[in-house]
Amino acid sequence: MSINVEWVKQLFPELSGIRVLAEGGQKWVFTCIHPKYKNIVLKIIKPGNENRLDREIEAVQRIPNNVPQIFEVKLVPTQIGGLVVILEEYIDGISLSDLLGNRKLSRNQLLQLTYDLVFVAMNAEENKIVHRDIKPDNIKIDRNGKAWLLDFGIARILDLESKTKTDAVLGPHTPGYGAPEQFRNLKKNIDGRADLFAIGITLYEAASGKNPFIVGARDRLEVLRRVETQPLPVLKLSWDVENKYSGFISSLTQKYPHQRPDNCKEAFEWFNEIRKSMGD
Structure with a gap:
């Protein structure tokens, strides 16, 4: 299973300038422009990799400096089931x-x-x-x-x-x-x-x-x-x-x-x- 730019565009029509940043064992990662947050990193968690996700999010939110801010975490319904999506600050x-x-x-x-x-x-x-x-x-x-x-x-x-x-x-x-x-x-x-x-x-x-x-x-x-x-x-x-x-x-x-x-x-x-x- 793979997620590409076109798929992300259909799922998130409000986003623009979508580019693939990386794909790892646990997630697909894109950079894009959000109407509210501007330049962001969009992380889509691969099914079955949610186990440590709550800890990762809490760890990031506890640290005030030198760590990219998390704007949103949400469960998005798709044709392959619900996917956890993270909207995060982009560091240029x-x-x-x-x-x-x-x-x-x-x-x-x-x-x-x-x-x-x-x-x-x-x-x-x-x-x-x-x-x-x-x-x-x-x-x-x-x-x-x-x-x-x-x-x-x-x-x-x-x-x-x-x-x-x-x-x-x-x-x-x-x-x-x-x-x-x-x-x-x-x-x-x-x-x-x-x-x-x-x-x-x-x-x-x-x-x-x-x-x-x-x-x-x-x-x-x-x-x-x-x-x-x-x-x-x-x-x-x-x-x-x-x-x-x-x-x-x-x-x-x-x-x-x-x-x-x-x-x-x-x-x-x-x-x-x-x-x-x-x-x-």
Whole structure:
């Protein structure tokens, strides 16, 4: 089953400028113009993928900054049955993965990215949210250089009952970015520090041009083994003379949660001190 632009036009005649943005395992995604909300992202959830949807929506609505706003969620009757449709704020920009390609970010770009990611993680933590899938594909950089965090599809809401089976061998994660406690499904150990780990890996990749856990790995299992057992090579940056920034990244990417900053607020305050010491 596939949904195309013509089908969407018939279902939503009020929309214009409809273009395909992406199709994943869980949803069809389009960009379009809405008469009230202007530029939006239209997400149509594939049947059978509604299980985590309520959590994704609640997670997004709890976080006030650096996350695209959800305008509407509705059940739309169609010839193939009712489909859940989400109307979401469109962020005009480029994904971090596309921006990186095979290059590194500049000093100023990297510092701005660090600020934005740790800031949104702090906001999430304050609202009992662990994103659990922070990576370049899920980060969008707008035309002003601000980073936005996308796709809360596997987010954990800590004050609600977990939807992941406790006896599952692996917890939801992306290999190469998910923290060891996350893919090991050690639920009691999963909090904002798991997001700090993923942020650290993402920033390392943005600074060096590669993710050492992924590059050259034979398969997924080798990636997980590297994440669990191999330290990241020391990050060397010409402008980081006193190694304060590389030390920050090293702390975020420690294998055990207790070796990382105690929480995202502490990490945010630490980074701001580093930034000030650099004259920013």
